[in-house]
Amino acid sequence: MLTLAELKPGEVFFDLGAGDGRAVIMAAKDFGARAVGIELREDLVKRALGSIYEQGLQDRVTIVNGDIFSVDLTSADVIFLYLTTSANEKVKPKLEVQLKPGVRVVSHDYEIVGWKPVKVENFCENQTLGYPSHTIYLYKKV
Numbered sequence: 001m002l003t004l005a006e007l008k009p010g011e012v013f014f015d016l017g018a019g020d021g022r023a024v025i026m027a028a029k030d031f032g033a034r035a036v037g038i039e040l041r042e043d044l045v046k047r048a049l050g051s052i053y054e055q056g057l058q059d060r061v062t063i064v065n066g067d068i069f070s071v072d073l074t075s076a077d078v079i080f081l082y083l084t085t086s087a088n089e090k091v092k093p094k095l096e097v098q099l100k101p102g103v104r105v106v107s108h109d110y111e112i113v114g115w116k117p118v119k120v121e122n123f124c125e126n127q128t129l130g131y132p133s134h135t136i137y138l139y140k141k142v
C-alpha cells in the first residue's frame, strides 16, 4: 500500500484508525516518512507506542489517542484507510475539505464511493488461497 502510494522520505503519512501501529511504523522505518496514527482504542495505542519506543521511532512517529474526525489533516501527503465503506463515506467530506491537491489516499479493501480510483490492485495475502484476498484502492485528491 505504501509502495502503491509512492510514499517518499520526509512526507507526512496519516493512518486513520492506526490499530497496533504497524503501518505508521513501516512508513517511518522503511520509507523515511513522518507518520501520524490516530486510534480510538487505548489498548491499541499503548501497544503501538510500545513498539514505536522499542524501535526508537518516537521522533518520527506520533500516535494520537482520539477520533479521526477531530484531527487536522491539512499537513498530510498520504492518507491510509482500513475502515469500512460506511466509515469511508463519513470521513469523505473531511478529506474533501482538508486535503491538499495531489494527496494520495490509499484504502484497504473498502472503496470511497463516488471517488474515481487512479489504481486498483488485488493481492493475495496467503499464496495457498490461490485467489486475491485483498484489494487496494489508490486515489489522488484533485
Ligand SMILES: C[S@@+](CC[C@H](N)C(=O)[O-])C[C@H]1O[C@@H](n2cnc3c(N)ncnc32)[C@H](O)[C@@H]1O
Pocket: 015, 016, 017, 018, 019, 020, 021, 022, 023, 038, 039, 040, 041, 044, 066, 067, 068, 069, 081, 082, 083
Ligand atoms: C481494521 S483496523 C486497521 C488498523 C491499521 N490501520 C492497520 O491496517 O493495521 C481499524 C482501526 O480503526 C480504529 N477506528 C475505527 N474508527 C475510528 C475512529 N473514529 N477514530 C479512530 N480510530 C478508529 C479501530 O479501533 C481499529 O483499530
